[in-house]
Amino acid sequence: MYITIDEQDRRPIYQQVIDEIKTLIAKGELGEGMALPPVRQLASDLGVNLNTIAAAYRELQNEGLLNVKHGAGAVVSGGRVKERSDTELRKPLRSALTGLVLAGLAHREIMEIVVDELQWLLNKRK
Amino acid sequence: MYITIDEQDRRPIYQQVIDEIKTLIAKGELGEGMALPPVRQLASDLGVNLNTIAAAYRELQNEGLLNVKHGAGAVVSGGRVKERSDTELRKPLRSALTGLVLAGLAHREIMEIVVDELQWLLNKRK
Amino acid sequence: MYITIDEQDRRPIYQQVIDEIKTLIAKGELGEGMALPPVRQLASDLGVNLNTIAAAYRELQNEGLLNVKHGAGAVVSGGRVKERSDTELRKPLRSALTGLVLAGLAHREIMEIVVDELQWLLNKRK
Amino acid sequence: MYITIDEQDRRPIYQQVIDEIKTLIAKGELGEGMALPPVRQLASDLGVNLNTIAAAYRELQNEGLLNVKHGAGAVVSGGRVKERSDTELRKPLRSALTGLVLAGLAHREIMEIVVDELQWLLNKRK
DNA sequence: GTGGTCTAGACCACG
DNA sequence: GTGGTCTAGACCACC
Numbered sequence: 001m002y003i004t005i006d007e008q009d010r011r012p013i014y015q016q017v018i019d020e021i022k023t024l025i026a027k028g029e030l031g032e033g034m035a036l037p038p039v040r041q042l043a044s045d046l047g048v049n050l051n052t053i054a055a056a057y058r059e060l061q062n063e064g065l066l067n068v069k070h071g072a073g074a075v076v077s078g079g080r081v082k083e084r085s086d087t088e089l090r091k092p093l094r095s096a097l098t099g100l101v102l103a104g105l106a107h108r109e110i111m112e113i114v115v116d117e118l119q120w121l122l123n124k125r126k
Numbered sequence: 127m128y129i130t131i132d133e134q135d136r137r138p139i140y141q142q143v144i145d146e147i148k149t150l151i152a153k154g155e156l157g158e159g160m161a162l163p164p165v166r167q168l169a170s171d172l173g174v175n176l177n178t179i180a181a182a183y184r185e186l187q188n189e190g191l192l193n194v195k196h197g198a199g200a201v202v203s204g205g206r207v208k209e210r211s212d213t214e215l216r217k218p219l220r221s222a223l224t225g226l227v228l229a230g231l232a233h234r235e236i237m238e239i240v241v242d243e244l245q246w247l248l249n250k251r252k
Numbered sequence: 253m254y255i256t257i258d259e260q261d262r263r264p265i266y267q268q269v270i271d272e273i274k275t276l277i278a279k280g281e282l283g284e285g286m287a288l289p290p291v292r293q294l295a296s297d298l299g300v301n302l303n304t305i306a307a308a309y310r311e312l313q314n315e316g317l318l319n320v321k322h323g324a325g326a327v328v329s330g331g332r333v334k335e336r337s338d339t340e341l342r343k344p345l346r347s348a349l350t351g352l353v354l355a356g357l358a359h360r361e362i363m364e365i366v367v368d369e370l371q372w373l374l375n376k377r378k
Numbered sequence: 379m380y381i382t383i384d385e386q387d388r389r390p391i392y393q394q395v396i397d398e399i400k401t402l403i404a405k406g407e408l409g410e411g412m413a414l415p416p417v418r419q420l421a422s423d424l425g426v427n428l429n430t431i432a433a434a435y436r437e438l439q440n441e442g443l444l445n446v447k448h449g450a451g452a453v454v455s456g457g458r459v460k461e462r463s464d465t466e467l468r469k470p471l472r473s474a475l476t477g478l479v480l481a482g483l484a485h486r487e488i489m490e491i492v493v494d495e496l497q498w499l500l501n502k503r504k
Numbered sequence: 505g506t507g508g509t510c511t512a513g514a515c516c517a518c519g
Numbered sequence: 520g521t522g523g524t525c526t527a528g529a530c531c532a533c534c
Contacts (some may be wrong), residue, residue, distance in 0.1 A: 007443075007445060009217075012448050012517075012519090013447075013518080013519075014517095014518070014519080019221050019224070022221075022224050022225075022228060023220065023221075023224045025228065026223075026227040026228050027245045048519075049518090049519040050519090051518085051519055052518075052519055055518080055519085065228070076509060080167065081228055081229065081230070084143045084225070084229055089225055089226055089229055089239075090239065090243060091135075091179075092218065092222040093219075093222040093223070093225075093226070093239065093240065093243055094149065094223060094226060094243050094247070095145050095148075095149075095222070096218040096219040096221070097219070097243055097244055097247055098145070098148050098149045098152045098217055098247065099148075099210070099218060099219075100208055100215055100219070101152040101248070102148060102151065102152050102191070103207065103210055103215055104207070107143055107244065107248060110244060111240075111241075111244070113215075113219065114219065114223075114240050115237075116218060117202075117216060117219055117220050117223055118223055118233065118236060118237070120140055121220070121223055121224065121227055122227070137524075138523075138525085139524080139525055140524080157526060161526090164505080164506065165506080165507060165508095166505080166507090168508085174508095174523095174525080174526085175526050175527070176507095176522095176526095176527095176528095177509095177525075177526075177527095178524080178525065178526085180508075180509095181524090181525095183507085187526085188440060192258075192505070193259060193266075195506085195507080195534080196264050196506075196508070196532065196533045196534075197505075197506045197507065197508095197532070197533035197534035198506065198507085198534055199505095199506060199507080200506095202505085202506055205527075235515095247518070256495075257526080261469075264532075264533060264534090265533085266532095266533075266534085271473050273474065274473075274476050274477075274480060275473075275476045276475045277480065278479040278480050283475070285502075300534080301533090301534045302534090303533085303534055304533075307534085308391065310530080317480070319472045326532055333480055333482070334479055336477070338399075341431060341477055341478055341481055342491065342495060343387075343493075344473060344477060344494065345471075345474040345475070345478070345491065345494050345495055346401065346473040346499075347397050347400075347401075347470060347474070348396070348470040348471040348473070349471070349495055349499055350401045350404045350468055350495055350499065351400075351462070352398050352467055353404040353460055353465055353470070353499055354400060354403065354404050354443070354459055355459065356459070359496065360482065361457070361499060362496060363492075363496070364470065364478070364479075364494050365467075365471065366471065366475075368490075369468060369471055369472050369488075370475055370485065370488065371477055372487070373472070373475055373476065373479055374485055388507080389508055390510085391510080393508080394519085399513080416520080416521060416522080417511075417521080417522060417523095417524090418520095418521085426510080427510060427511050427512070427513095427520055428511095428513095428522095429510075429511075429512095429524095430510065430511085431510095432507090432523075432524095433510095435522085437513080437521095445517080445532075446522070447518085447520075447521085447522080448517065448518045449517075449518035449519040449520075449521045449522065449523095450518075450521065450522085451520095451521060451522080452518055452521095454524085458509090493532070
């Protein structure tokens with residue numbers, strides 16, 4: 001499992017870890033039932049505090065993506081993901097698109113980027 | 127100018143205000159040279175502290191979207207927006223798309239939502 | 253007398269006006285006894301509030317650079333300039349030089365800029 | 379780390395702190411990777427409010443000089459500093475030199491002061 | 505009347 | 520223990 005942390009990124013580290021793992025799951029690189037690295041190992045690999053990784057795993061469990069068992073490590077859950085409202089799903093998308101518009105990109109360019117990212121996310125799935 | 131704050135949203139209030147104003151600018155509802163409401167007025171409208179709004183305006187000024195003059199209010203800037211790297215622009219988009227994928231939406235459904243949001247952002251723009 | 257205001261400049265307008273007039277005096281383009289434009293005229297030329305220019309003239313008078321008389325306009329003073337401590341004079345210089353160092357300029361490049369600016373200020377003097 | 383605040387200085391406190399820290403970085407006394415004092419400690423040392431120092435750190439982070447991590451303190455960044463235009467760099471220098479000229483200093487005296495300050499800034503740098 | 509700065513103090517998020 | 524956010528309220532600087 002390959003995860004990186006960006007020092008320049010303004011988001012907290014644990015959030016970066018969450019997003020990276022989510023992306024891996026979405027891509028299918030982390031499939032149902034697969035085990036994640038132990039908290040201590042991932043923490044030392046990334047050079048961050050142990051609690052930081054633990055917090056990330058905890059949040060992912062809350063969202064229904066992971067199954068964390070005492071002493072048994074964390075595995076990717078196959079169950080239902082926590083439901084999100086339409087608004088909750090659209091808000092970050094709208095923010096991202098707003099950023100692209102304000103950067104001066106044309107409609108066509110934006111669509112190309114979206115298609116590109118979506119391909120990248122989905123082409124290995126299933 | 128119509129802005130709302132979502133108590134449930136985990137992002138800080140000033141960040142929500144920033145994003146809402148950015149969207150208004152992207153949509154063209156806030157055009158170049160238009161004045162924003164005074165800090166104190168927007169603060170009281172939203173029921174938050176004046177400093178919270180001031181922080182939002184300051185950040186928008188830093189990004190080059192607003193021109194805030196000391197005793198003369200804030201107006202939408204026509205100048206250049208702070209450059210962002212390709213990565214900085216794509217990261218939030220990837221996050222948003224990941225959320226949609228994990229929610230179980232199919233490729234076509236996701237594209238429909240994206241097109242929908244993009245239309246909404248761009249259809250009032252000259 | 254040619255003065256410009258920079259909308260992007262973070263400094264308040266009246267401060268920009270003060271600095272521009274000071275530079276004109278330092279260069280000798282505004283010599284002792286010469287009259288400055290009336291407050292109203294300069295204000296309308298620059299498209300700013302009348303009080304803004306009045307505040308600038310007032311400050312310049314406080315520093316001993318101008319002689320403002322009711323109804324008689326403002327003329328460049330020949331008297332002694334308000335004394336400034338060594339620290340007061342060096343502090344802005346140190347700040348400016350710090351900016352150049354942090355921008356990554358080498359010692360030689362910085363000296364070239366200083367000499368350049370100083371030439372520009374002094375070559376018309378006396 | 380030694381910082382002082384000048385009550386007489388008309389600049390806001392947080393700006394003074396910013397400039398002092400910038401000078402320390404330029405001098406190399408605060409080298410890449412070194413930790414700054416916690417917000418609360420520096421605030422109490424200087425006898426000012428915690429928010430005032432936080433504002434200074436935030437601005438230094440925006441300029442790319444600091445790397446402030448939420449629960450992990452602030453360290454001097456090794457990354458790229460925010461680019462400034464030639465004009466932005468020269469304007470404060472011109473202001474400072476104008477002040478020296480108006481104080482009645484001769485060309486040679488001014489150059490001596492500049493060389494003196496520049497030496498002081500650079501002699502500890504690698 | 506506008507925004508800017510600062511304080512005191514509280515509570516939260518992060519590592 | 521670290522920084523982040525927010526509030527209430529005061530006073531100042533600017534236009």
